[in-house]
Amino acid sequence: MHARRLRQEVGGRLLVVNPPFPTMTTEQLDASFDLPYTRMPHPRYRKRGPIPAHEMIKHSINLHRGCFGGCSFCTISAHQGKFVVSRSQDSILREVRAVTAMSDFRGTITDLGGPSANMFRMQGREPRLCDECEKPSCIWPRICPNLQTDHRPLIEIYRAVRSMPGVKHAFVTSGIRYDLLLDGRAPPAVRQGHDQYVDELLAYHVSGRLKVAPEHTSDxxxxxxxxxxxxxxxxxxxxxxxxxARLGKPQLQLVPYFISSHPGSRPQDMASLALQTKELGFQLEQVQDFTPTPMTVATEIYATGLHPCSGRPVPVARTPEEKEEQRSFFFWYKPGLRDALRATLHRLGMDAAAERLLGAGKRKRANRH
Ligand code: SF4
Incomplete structure (x- = not known):
């Protein structure tokens, strides 16, 4: 809550990183959302046709700012803050009314979300402890006992939004943090709320695909x-x-996001990722290759090859070839990649994994015949 100013000498000059602004209050956040926005792109874009990013967000509602996840590759906490600040129900419903009044609104709110969709109103039970805390994440390596993970206020918001006149669907398309829903140490009523959240989310707020981000399979x-x-x-x-299954909605799909070439990830980790996700029944689509982003721990590791907390070396894929090799494991099911993947797995001494991932190779098949 009270970060220090950071200074570092770089090339004979001094780099200064100022502490973040104090976390906004709900009133301040509401005031910023309640300004009379037009909800339209800048007029200079008028003649250029629809803007894909605007199409995606124009009927969506942001419920809160900030993220306490502290993922080492993510900058959200640097630009939105490590502490979550949530809008009031009145402010959210005012915006829903504004969206339903838009001339092109057909009844679907495309997202009731935030940086992580399900951190609404979550904060430390004892603010005094958070004041002094230096942990980069409230949920890693385990959920802090001081963090309350109650999803019931969010369920209330979902219910209020879906009962608004003109709203036929209100989907949650921002990613959710499933670890918050598996907080076994939460009080019983809060745990019940977790189950209820999953029920209501799947019953009313997922159009077909629920996005989650395990990001890798290697611990x-x-x-x-x-x-x-x-x-x-x-x-x-x-x-x-x-x-x-209980809701009788076989069309619902869980869509996991993964990153290749994150510092620490080696080709053999990607091979294991491909195998584990294949055996869980996924053909991955939502993937990205690591991009170093300023102000993150992952970028520091990428640049130095060292973990700043332990000083230990960390393997880093940097060349386009190394990165492409890691990325190709996501797409083991594409015929054009099979030979290259088999050769990589052979080089890594993982022939058995190649057989599980790609099936028996030509030579082996011939021997069997
Ligand atoms: S005390 Fe717990 S809830 Fe508060 S900032 Fe630290 S980790 Fe987060």
Whole structure:
């Protein structure tokens, strides 16, 4: 809450990183959202036709700012703050009314979200502890006992929005943090709220695909990313599948996001990622290759090859070839990549993995015949 000013000598000059502004209050945040926006792109774009990014957000509602996840590759906490500040219900519903009055609104709110969709109204129970806390994340390596993870205020917002006149659907398309829904140490009423949240989310607020971001399957890489173990994703998937079956909604899909070439990720980690996700029944689409972004720990590791907290070396994929090799593991199912992947796996001494991922190779098949 009270960050220090950082100074570092660089090339004979002094780089100064000022502390962030204090976290806004709900009143201040409401005031910023309640300004009389036109909700239109700048007039200079008028003649250029629809703008894809605007199409995506024009009927969406932001419920809060900030993120306490502290993922090492993400800058959200640097530009929105590490502490979550949430809008009041009145302010949110005022904006929903403004959206429903737009001439091109057909009844679908495309997102009731935020940097992480389900951090609404979450904060430390004892603000005094947060004042002095120096942890970069409130949920990694485990959920802080001082953090309340109550989803009931968010359920109330969802219910209020979907009962508004003119709203036929209100979807949640921002990513959700499933680890918050598996907080086994939360009080019983809060845990019940977690289950209720998953039920209502799947029953009313997922158009077809629910986005979540396990980001990797290797616990070593996840540790560097400050992300929870992949075992939690498996638990959440089991819950998702059982709620989907109970609701009789076979069309619902869980869409996991992954990153290749994040510092710490080696080709063998990507091979394991490909195998594990294949065996869970996924053909991945929502993936990205790591891009160093200023102000993040991951970028510091990318630049130096060292973890700043331990001083230990971390493997980093930097060349286009190394990055492409890691990325190609996402697409093991594309025929054009199979030979290259088989050769990589052979080089890594992972022939058995190649067989599980790609099936028996030509030579082996011939031997079997
Ligand atoms: S005390 Fe817990 S909830 Fe508060 S800032 Fe630290 S980690 Fe987050």
């Amino acid at each position: 070593e890489v996840l540790k560097i990313m400050r992300k929870p173990s992949f075992a939690l994703f498996r638990r959440f998937k089991a819950r998702f599948d059982s709620v989907k």
